[in-house]
Amino acid sequence: MRIYIASADGAIVHYWAGKYEGLVGQCFSPPQFKPREWIPYFIDNGAYKYFAKNEAFNEAAFFDHIEKVKLGIKPPEFVVIPDSVGNHDKTLEMWNYFYPKVLKIKPNLKYAFVAQDGCTPSKVPKEADWIFVGGTDNFKKPALKLFANIFCDRIHVGRVNNLDFVFRCYEMGVTSIDGSGWFRSNHGKPIYMQLEKYFEYITNPKYQQLNLINI
16 A cells, blocks of 8 residues: 655655655645656645635646646656545536546546545446545545445545554555645654554564554
8 A cells, every 4th residue: 555645755755765665655736746756646636725724726726737747757646636625516516527627638647536525436437547535534434444345446545644544544455545744743743754664564574473563
């Protein structure tokens, strides 16, 4: 399971990308865009940022963001189509509006539909390449196992910012996750080094045998 680290581009991210090949990625929301050849990435739409600030979604910024993927630039693993936080019906409306437009502009990219509160696997558009499980915690955590079972090889989970949830996603067979909270301070101490426990557990059989982590 790959961990995409949002809002961080420090030396530790590149160190992890080299040491734990394939397990580390980056996430870029408008206007951030600085992909590297050695790190996988995906393009987010910035919807949660606008939601948190009680601002309207910036359609122009999203399309400008998509246009940055040009010939010669490593393509993203997927692009997250704009969504409405906590609202499946509105998210579906946005998918029906934005998906045809971006597909016409960038037909060779893969696109993710965000499962928000009220979504079920049967309500996911069949043309979606990836399923991004978002929504509130009250929706996401109970629904995650069902989505993971059905979309086992193309499911991504957003806002995973603690080690317990990282391992829960891993146990369920989730393909990838992201989080922007790892480099924030917790009582004056950064928490990003906790991710080493996950990376070591995945890559080091001896670490697994020690049973140091209760998952």
